[in-house]
Amino acid sequence: MNHARGMREKSPPIYDSNALRIPLIYEVQELVRYRFLLWNLIVKDLKVRYKRSSIGFIWVMLNPLLTMAVLTVVFSQVFRFNLDYYAVQLLGGTLVWNLYAQGTNASMASLQGNGIILRKLYVPPSIFVASAIGSALVNFVFALAPFLVLTLFNGVYPSFTWLFMLVPALLATMFSFGLGLIVAALIAFFNDIFEIYQVLLSAYYFLTPIFYPLSTLPEPLRSMEQYNPMFLFIDSFRTAVVYHSLPGLHELLISVTIATGTLLVGWMIFTRVEGKFVYQF
Amino acid sequence: MFTSSDMRRSFPAAVGPSELAVVLSGVSICYRMPSERISTLKEQVIRRITGRSVKYNEFWALRQVTLKVRRGEAIGLIGSNGAGKSTLLKTIARVLRPTEGRVWVRGSVSPMIELGAGFHPELTGRENIFINGAMLGFSRRQMQEKFDSIVEFSELSAFIDAPLRTYSSGMIARLGFAVASDVDPDILIIDEALSVGDEAFQRKCLARMKEFRDRGVTIFYVTHALDSISMLCPRAAWLEGGRIRYMGPTDEVVQAYRHSIEVESDISLADTQKLQIVKVPGRAQQKRE
Numbered sequence: 210m211n212h213a214r215g216m217r218e219k220s221p222p223i224y225d226s227n228a229l230r231i232p233l234i235y236e237v238q239e240l241v242r243y244r245f246l247l248w249n250l251i252v253k254d255l256k257v258r259y260k261r262s263s264i265g266f267i268w269v270m271l272n273p274l275l276t277m278a279v280l281t282v283v284f285s286q287v288f289r290f291n292l293d294y295y296a297v298q299l300l301g302g303t304l305v306w307n308l309y310a311q312g313t314n315a316s317m318a319s320l321q322g323n324g325i326i327l328r329k330l331y332v333p334p335s336i337f338v339a340s341a342i343g344s345a346l347v348n349f350v351f352a353l354a355p356f357l358v359l360t361l362f363n364g365v366y367p368s369f370t371w372l373f374m375l376v377p378a379l380l381a382t383m384f385s386f387g388l389g390l391i392v393a394a395l396i397a398f399f400n401d402i403f404e405i406y407q408v409l410l411s412a413y414y415f416l417t418p419i420f421y422p423l424s425t426l427p428e429p430l431r432s433m434e435q436y437n438p439m440f441l442f443i444d445s446f447r448t449a450v451v452y453h454s455l456p457g458l459h460e461l462l463i464s465v466t467i468a469t470g471t472l473l474v475g476w477m478i479f480t481r482v483e484g485k486f487v488y489q490f
Numbered sequence: 491m492f493t494s495s496d497m498r499r500s501f502p503a504a505v506g507p508s509e510l511a512v513v514l515s516g517v518s519i520c521y522r523m524p525s526e527r528i529s530t531l532k533e534q535v536i537r538r539i540t541g542r543s544v545k546y547n548e549f550w551a552l553r554q555v556t557l558k559v560r561r562g563e564a565i566g567l568i569g570s571n572g573a574g575k576s577t578l579l580k581t582i583a584r585v586l587r588p589t590e591g592r593v594w595v596r597g598s599v600s601p602m603i604e605l606g607a608g609f610h611p612e613l614t615g616r617e618n619i620f621i622n623g624a625m626l627g628f629s630r631r632q633m634q635e636k637f638d639s640i641v642e643f644s645e646l647s648a649f650i651d652a653p654l655r656t657y658s659s660g661m662i663a664r665l666g667f668a669v670a671s672d673v674d675p676d677i678l679i680i681d682e683a684l685s686v687g688d689e690a691f692q693r694k695c696l697a698r699m700k701e702f703r704d705r706g707v708t709i710f711y712v713t714h715a716l717d718s719i720s721m722l723c724p725r726a727a728w729l730e731g732g733r734i735r736y737m738g739p740t741d742e743v744v745q746a747y748r749h750s751i752e753v754e755s756d757i758s759l760a761d762t763q764k765l766q767i768v769k770v771p772g773r774a775q776q777k778r779e
Contacts, residue, residue, distance in 0.1 A: 245630045253613065329604040488522075
């Protein structure tokens with residue numbers, strides 16, 4: 210113990226390849242250890258995206274706002290659904306949906322784009338998926354401000370139930386992370402997952418009552434929606450904002466179960482195959 | 491070759507003897523390559539349905555490598571192309587997971603296998619230093635402490651806030667070396683990274699590595715420059731066909747390796763074009779046994 214290099218405050222990290230046999234826990238520790246990299250990757254993503262534009266970070270806010278404006282014009286003029294505060298409901302739903310759609314798509318892109326790094330040095334591979342989800346979450350948070358302004362502008366009063374928005378947002382993030390891990394793991398082995406996923410994603414979008422009310426769905430579909438995670442997240446997000454009410458315990462329980470279940474399954478799949486990524490990219 | 495009790499005994503316990511830095515025990519790495527590359531799900535499904543199976547070619551890049559390195563040792567690795575040197579380094583750097591056997595590494599590893607991994611052209615030198623340091627597993631505080639000396643060593647302080655795309659390739663390499671070597675690692679892994687920058691910078695790099703060695707950093711050094719290796723490493727290992735063929739004092743190992751090259755080139759003089767193919771790993775084994 211009385212070595213010359215005793216000036217180190219901590220004992221050095223130990224890598225034992227046998228510990229990789231239980232990657233489920235090991236990878237969590239590694240992700241925590243590399244949190245500074247996670248932070249850097251998320252910031253890098255934002256910076257790179259807006260660095261060369263003259264108004265820079267204003268885009269982060271302006272982008273969702275413009276998208277919202279287009280959606281509102283199209284859907285409130287072209288389609289007319291009998292929904293209170295239609296613009297607010299539509300925008301709220303779109304925000305949560307984008308968090309999911311952007312997050313999972315970016316998960317695939319991130320692992321594919323950074324896969325080459327895995328051949329050069331060690332980083333926990335899940336960090337690329339985590340950073341993709343993190344970026345989507347940052348975008349979501351940035352878009353929240355203009356969304357709330359619009360909500361007030363439409364005549365919805367603020368309430369303490371607005372704070373509950375964070376719960377479905379968190380659940381949607383967990384769900385997206387889980388699914389992002391699965392599709393990212395798949396794309397490491399199959400290039401066409403991206404295209405297949407786009408098709409499934411748009412089908413899923415239209416099957417989820419986002420721009421139309423639940424009541425317009427025919428019966429077998431309508432009762433199935435209570436098990437559709439994205440609908441549950443979006444619905445509780447919107448009712449907290451518009452109707453100032455919280456979801457029932459039953460719906461909340463289903464939401465939490467699906468979100469944590471997906472995250473757990475995704476984590477298991479990803480950590481099981483991540484050792485092979487280095488040969489794939 | 492290895493019994494399980496052997497394996498267990500050769501490993502330090504969790505808190506183990508602090509003088510060991512790296513222990514490899516019966517480590518093998520197998521690249522399993524499909525003879526035809528299946529890269530889409532569609533192909534995979536079709537293959538399943540039609541019942542055609544995919545054949546795999548196995549390539550064992552490392553075979554049963556056992557190695558113990560004490561803290562502060564500097565090991566040189568030599569051998570012909572494809573002998574497994576880089577694979578060995580990548581195994582220690584945790585880039586590759588062993589197919590068989592066990593790898594045990596104590597301390598932070600700074601891999602100078604490929605410099606500047608994850609550098610982004612749109613970001614400034616400053617931002618890239620932080621990202622690259624983070625990729626090497628360092629925390630924000632550690633990087634803030636190191637930042638000034640990294641910039642100073644790279645001699646790029648005038649350009650540090652310019653985007654990396656404005657750098658020359660030599661400047662990028664210098665920045666990469668500065669980050670990878672300035673992070674006070676316990677173990678340094680060098681894959682001929684010395685060939686960066688101009689001659690003055692190369693000398694600076696070598697000086698830094700000697701400084702590391704004197705400070706007690708464990709060093710793995712892969713090179714083809716057989717003359718320079720003994721300057722840095724008192725001990726060396728000669729790899730051939732994924733096995734350690736000879737390990738010992740550097741001068742002996744280099745001599746033996748040189749001798750084998752001469753013998754080999756005598757054989758291949760008849761057909762110089764087949765120089766690469768003549769090197770059959772099996773031959774080395776026969777000689778040994």
